Amino acid sequence: MPVHLDETLSFEQGPIRPPSEARSLLMRFTRNCPWNKCKFCPVYKRRTFSRRKLEEIKADIDAAAAMREQILALSQEMGEGGQVSHPVVSRVFSNPRLSDAYRNVAAWLYYGTGSVFIQDANNLVMKPEILAESLRYLREKMPETQRVTTYARSSTAAQRTVEELKMIKEAGLDRVHIGLETGYDPLLEFMKKGVTAEKQVQGGRNIKAAGLELSEYVMPGLGGRKWWKEHATGTAQVLNQIDPDFIRLRTLRVPDRVELYQDLQSGAFEKQSDDEVVEEIKLFIETLDGIHSYVASDHIMNLIETVEGRLPGDKPKMLEVLNHYLGMSDRDRLMYRLCRRMGRCREPYDLEHPGMRDQLGAALRQVEARGDADVILNEMADSMV
Helix, strand or coil: CCCCCCCCCCCCCCCCCCHHHCCCEEEECEECCCCCCCCCCCCCCCCCCEECCHHHHHHHHHHHHHHHHHHHHHHHHCCCCCCCCHHHHHHHHCCCCCCHHHHHHHHHHHHCCCEEEEECCCHHHCCHHHHHHHHHHHHHHCCCCCEEEEEECHHHHHHCCHHHHHHHHHHCCCEEEEEEECCCHHHHHHCCCCCCHHHHHHHHHHHHHCCCEEEEEECCCCCHHHHHHHHHHHHHHHHHHHCCCEEEECCCCCCCCCCHHHHHHHCCCCCCCHHHHHHHHHHHHHHCCCCCCEEECCCCCCCCCCCCEECCCCHHHHHHHHHHHHCCCHHHHHHHHHHHHCCCCCCHHHHHCCCHHHHHHHHHHHHHHHCCHHHHHHHHHHCCC
């Protein structure tokens, strides 16, 4: 009897995940964000936060487990020996009646990462016992799971005891992603972040003390022209007290659908240029001290993707690429910015590829014929949000 792929099977998934979780299975334990007031954030707005019941979460895990069993059975039927190979995953993706969640399970098995990302914005707000039971059930029903990660708020992590976080880790959570954004208190207040630098340090230290991996997100540009130095140094000083496993850069963009856009229009917030943001990142990297974090610039919104490496050893390499950009001519910096926004460059050295300058020079002249190149390049960057 042919294997039946149940077209009625699905489970709930949230709107976002970190770029580093692109090949992860996405399971939603809470809906939206319990804070949802940050001026710069376009996600979850006009959506109500809610905790999902344990029974709901388990039902979704059961649905994912049923999809897994069907896909593995299909592999056997197709002579692939239980491997979710390209022909197997193609069979799933070619059926338009299967849910996106079904395709997510198929892709997860195909890539074999074993990574699961728990959505939405702050799952540490769940009762620790319920979160732990959900994690144990997930690992039981999806045996390929090797790593489980989630978003959380540092203010919530600060309220959890190390013992509670250890219990959650033992139940199956491996890594927590936190949007630190800035460590400068006046800026945290202005952006309605709902946390202090002290709480961010406490939350980060609690997570690390529990043995969980910690990924902290920093937002270059968030201080604007008024507070860029305080933002850079204050954020680095907070991270120096935490020593997270990862520091990830996510440059500020201000699309018109975020509250900060109104401050931009009124003049209450003055946005930095790309060049000024690079100067800020340089100061930030210089101020990081005494820690062993891995710095990553792994997002298309960042101007230079190769500002990355393990501290302290790779610090000179990161500063070198920043200084190289700042030392380029005005024209070369414009060409590089265009190249990056077109998705063709990762770092300033890419301009030296054979024929690249000629191609970019022609493209830049076309942009300039349409208007102010700086404005157009900023619009291109904002469209990536």
